[in-house]
Amino acid sequence: MPRTPACGLFSRTPSRTAWSAGGNAYAWTAAEQLASLADQVQEWAVEALWSEGAPAVRPHCPAHPDMHPPAATIVVSSAVWVCPKSGATVARIGELEHC
Known part of the structure; x- marks a missing residue:
């Protein structure tokens, strides 16, 4: 995998660097950080x-509201919520209408 400059100076996508225990650098894009x-x-x-005994499905998956929450992931360089059952994009992170 090609390395992305850690400071984002040579890339249009801002990033931050994470370091592994072995000393390898990995540049995180803003979308990866948000997800x-x-x-x-x-x-x-x-x-x-x-722990409060309340329903723990948050945010709600619009297609399956009481079964599972959507999962945070990256789709086409955007941080989004996706349904873990169907794989369908639910919304961009921060743009869900109802939680």
């Missing part, structure tokens, strides 16, 4: 809701 953050926040929300 990762959304995934972490979703995990915290689900754990908090579950």
Whole structure:
């Protein structure tokens, strides 16, 4: 995989660098950072809701509201929520109408 400049100076896509234990660098795009953050926040929300005895499906998957939440991922360089069952894009992260 070609390396992306860590500072984003030579790329139109801003990025941040993460370092592995072995010293290898990996440049994260803004979309990857957003999807990762959304995934972490979703995990915290689900754990908090579950510990309170509340339904822990957040955000709701529009096609399967009580079965599973959508998953945060990258599709065509955008951070989006996708249905884990069908793979269909639900919405861009930050643009869901109802959670």
